[in-house]
Amino acid sequence: MDFNGEPEEKYDLEPWPGAPVENPNEYQPGGYHPILLGDRLGPASNPSRFRVFHKLGYCGFGTVWLCQDMDEMRINKRWKWRVLKVMSTKASNLKRGNADLKVMEMFEGVDRELLKQKGVSLPMESFWVEGPNGRHLCLMMEWLGPETTGLARCIGHCDGMMKDICFQLLEAMEFIHSRGICHGDFRPQNILLRLNTGVDEWSEEALLKILGEPERGTVVEGKDPWDYSQGPPPPMLMVDPEDMEPVTGNPSVPEYLVGCGDIAYGSGLVSTKIAVVDFGVSYPSNDHPVRATSESRVPDIWSLAAAMFEIRFGFKPFADNNNPPSAIRPMEQVMGPMPPPFRAIVQEWYDLPAETEEELQGMSDAKELSYIRVNREEMERDRMCYVDERGPAAKDHLLFCILYPRSMSVSPAQAEDMTNQAKKDPTRLPLWTPIPRNPDRRAYYTQKDYLKYMVPVEEVEVFYDLVMSVFKWQPEDRATIEQLMQHPWFEGRNERRVASVAVVEPNITTTRESGTTSSVLFKLGQFKQNISTRFSTLFWDAEKEKSKGPDFLGRYVWQPTFKAYSKIAGVPTAIFWILMILPAAWVIKRRIDRGGSVFYPISVRGLRH
Template structure:
């Protein structure tokens, strides 16, 4: 259905007049670009419609994205005549004030130029909305482009420019984390989805031009499971997010780090964070592996660097996700997962001290030794990181025209392979104390050196199965068995 402009719901006193009963809504199945409609309850999302005016100034034009902590809306700043991204936090998360504390600290201790130089994006301003589901903190941000993952998806890995661009972006990512850690801040949710590409020229576009790029908002009616009429807690409809490739022609090669909802100060680490398993360190996933801290960010950074450089997640799985698969991938790369060093009865990892009962330090059998050896064998490299990074890979062009399909073989330069593999090995250690710090990461030769040579393309060689696919097939075989 088409979206129609709605007047913004009254913002005073609604939370006091509505029942606290949780309302069940008819879910939107298989609609990844829609928010979780069940979060339109007390403590959850603020209901918004296209055409609403937020804080008497920001006109809602489209939706840019949503997550567990809030929804980001594309708005026209009617005062400055500029495009802005307004992030409306859930009421529950607003009450915690996590991001606000981090932002306040950075504003007090860092200049805008310093933040920009280190790729840290802070709100231009903020305000609050009081609505039917509670009080919501709202951050006004510049409009950014696609995630680093979407940017990487369109890079051609066999082209020399892609190698230069990904190395440059990796350097920016490392600089951003080094900056945060130098100020005693851990991001807590460091992943490609929280790294966006900056855009330029967006304020030169009018409404019609913006919508021609993003697509017109598509809206889907919200209905209750009971069939009862909607209360003010929910909007009349949910809006699909803008086409993620809208910004292709406006994108720069500069990044911005976003979403500090899981961030914390080094001196006061939480028990855990909500970071996805693909990027979570062992101490985040498993009890008894240590407290959270900068070392947890280091693990997440390593996973992110691999994904940005290669276009594939390090611990990803093409068959199924889940905790057991991720930890099995740990063992494929790093050997048997050691027993947790301490037993705890409370489940609070910060309670793991030397006063608890020590467990055996002897790891279990190496169930992935054969698979690891198979990946390394014949690669010309000495370990699994080098073998995976150095594997010959194949890109297929013109796949939509069967008779014109072209296969391009390529490898990463050996210097690149050896450098990144060494860096990853030093960052991905089971014991948090064994991981290198950001000071060592940023001074590593792979981070500072400019890539030499080319991608080693060779379209005339016999077609072979790339080691990357061998790696995936071996692991998936183990999972399915």
């Protein structure tokens, strides 16, 4: 420990990987569990079940690894990739118990397919491992795709796809609350996109082409040139790189750290189905930290609106950092003066004198609450500047930021192609190759090759109305999930969802033939996916970092097959009409040959008789 009571920063990496990597000083008693590539993890009954293959991430609670399920290879002779979240010792032994385990108990008995349909992903299994830094909880989960934090800069121009994803957020939150649970940390970092079917069964070689070879950074320890017994070290003390040596003989610290790999949005392997994860700070609705009422879900509703805002526009609505005081000024500009009881907290932040109850009561009755971080004159000047720069639609700080044209991560030609792909198949993210970074530029968004995009003003106004129904000071004034689902911005998606559920409602008394048909169709779908996966691997273009397999299959296999099937499927229909039309034509011809009329009205028939 140092003189401030913080963990001692004595470890570094050499070289530091280009991919994200955790702080090596987190590996100490009570911290992370040291893991190397190729290690085996598993429960006490099967300690070698999972082989560590790559790192996917890390957080304050632990590290996340992509592992091969060796049981699947041994029993079913197939690749199967799972994700292991190895918690730190401190996070594994929380005083109130681990929230992930509690949530697994609360969702016990719920079908996995239903969870997937509702946009929720929970740990599938859990076990404990002993290590030099303590006892660690391990959570085995399905392999998911990237976070939704960067979607706006990639597919922000695909408005229909963005609305589909945001509507799934509502469905997921509705389902979580229906189980009596509040997520507590609902944000884009904890909302992932699912991978396409079959990716978790790819071979090791195919995955390395997507994830890349794991980057390693050797953990080194510097020789401390200062004797701490004589007091604190002098300021700006630097350790000479030559005095850094690899860590050896310390079981608490791994020999090297692994950079995180991930699947890119434009890889063609990512679907548009979401998965809400990380229930580490969730709690039951009747166990709210403040009070057990319906208001226990209010923080989730606010976070839901903020998450939709960030996913759609690519930035947080009121502040770009985790410092709450910095958000007060824009919040008051948009939502009006802050009312009690929040005022006292903010005034304490800024060392401002708090009003008395009499003063607050008088201001509240007269609707003359004062602003804490802004005054009315400043607001009016800012509003005039907003309108002058962005037009009459930019009437406040939030709209001013939304109407700023941003650079996308794709070119105009790529954007057009992606829009067409999204219309043809809205269930998966479009396939595209990112434009390489220009080494002469300090940031890629200054290049002229990228699309400059601004959300249409018409959509901005409707979306603004959606989020402002939640961005209100008083919890009782905020819209509910049901009201948000009915909002015009979603263009009737809730009605279509209700109609589709009513139509596709499963019938328990279905015949055996229907079950056989669905089973056959499922197997055919799996067969097609396996072929697509194989061809994507065989026709991989390393220079372009994309596969020609889907184009080859589409042109030479699927299109001819579908054309042939459509012709074959039309044969029974043609035979039916032939069988119906020929007898009718024969009867009509006989009547005409006899000299009679085809139709015999009653009046004519009466005259003849």
